[in-house]
Amino acid sequence: MTDLVAAVLVAALIYGTSLAIWPYTACGRCSGAGKRRSPSGKAWRPCPRCGGTGRKERLGRRLLR
Numbered sequence: 001m002t003d004l005v006a007a008v009l010v011a012a013l014i015y016g017t018s019l020a021i022w023p024y025t026a027c028g029r030c031s032g033a034g035k036r037r038s039p040s041g042k043a044w045r046p047c048p049r050c051g052g053t054g055r056k057e058r059l060g061r062r063l064l065r
């Protein structure tokens with residue numbers, strides 16, 4: 001039982017460290033491009049989901065704020 005608790009703690013520590021180093025993931029709407037292309041493929045506008053940044057805060061980081 002204590003082994004399981006220790007394993008969970010270690011996993012949480014590793015996950016927390018990865019959140020600190022890599023707080024963002026790619027926006028799901030634009031795949032991290034930050035652009036929404038028109039059907040022609042030439043014109044584009046900033047992605048409304050991420051505001052053109054192409055990034056999304058990871059789940060763990062949103063929960064910790």
Ligand SMILES: [Zn+2]
Pocket residue numbers: 027028029030031032033034035047048049050051052054055
């Ligand atoms: Zn986006």
